[in-house]
Amino acid sequence: MELHQEAAERLASSGRRYTRTRRRLVDILAKAGMPLSLPAIVRGRKNLPQSSAYRNLAELETAGLIRRVASEDGFARYELAEELTGHHHHLMCSRCGQVQDLHIPAPLERRLDRTLDVLAREAAFATVRHRLDLIGLCRACGST
Amino acid sequence: MELHQEAAERLASSGRRYTRTRRRLVDILAKAGMPLSLPAIVRGRKNLPQSSAYRNLAELETAGLIRRVASEDGFARYELAEELTGHHHHLMCSRCGQVQDLHIPAPLERRLDRTLDVLAREAAFATVRHRLDLIGLCRACGST
């Protein structure tokens, strides 16, 4: 995959290495296709100590390869950076904390961007991005 | 104000009291008009111990009077519940953490709601609400 190519280059450009653990983390997040909490990343995997996972996730975040997602429940989650996966949003269950990717129609996305851009300018904010999440109850939690 | 009326009633309905400290917290948040962190709530105010502030904010949240806002920087912020202030969004500075209220045009809001409703249904989510934030650099941080 040229995902790893990209990762290796970005790290190298700041004197870092794309080690086995880092590649592994990228793989885990790529396969998951949804933001994962640290316990979810580490659970059931050998040779992936918590401290190393945290350290490397931070490292990868600094390199712009990973994004830390702040969820309502207070626990951090991690996913590949949008630069690698494309812009998207999240559907989060307010009961069990599950988070799942969500794409919205391009026209709505464009309209959002346009409007928010104006509003940001009015507030003298240099906009970087927007965050749009749907917060509700997943199928499992909703039928309770 | 009938804000306090509302607050008193909601608390009473579950056997709670609308004490001086609780009224004070509601006032602070109402006057601020933007989500405040706990340090910001407590700073420079006499007779507002941290533990009581935390406890009462949680109490008020349970009563549906206050909402805890999860911001990117990991610190919780608090604001009056939308049921009291009306639905709105936030503009957050990714550098200094400042958060400020933001209202978006009603037509866009409606379109968002409609679209997200469909998407939630497709994912078998019982939607409760959406969260839309603008994340950027405030005037002060942007000019650095």
Next chain:
DNA sequence: ATGAGAATGGGAATGATTCTCAATGCGTCG
């Protein structure tokens, strides 16, 4: 090989938030 610097991982430290609990306040009923 070797040296310089990056990475590792076990455990200690941090710090926002939550919990505990003895003391206090308040409302109700006689």
Next chain:
DNA sequence: CGACGCATTGAGAATCATTCCCATTCTCAT
């Protein structure tokens, strides 16, 4: 006016996700 029951208070301890520390190990370039 008491007095009991229960909510509240606040100082400090506890929690626990995350960050730090650091002695050891690994990588890469010379």
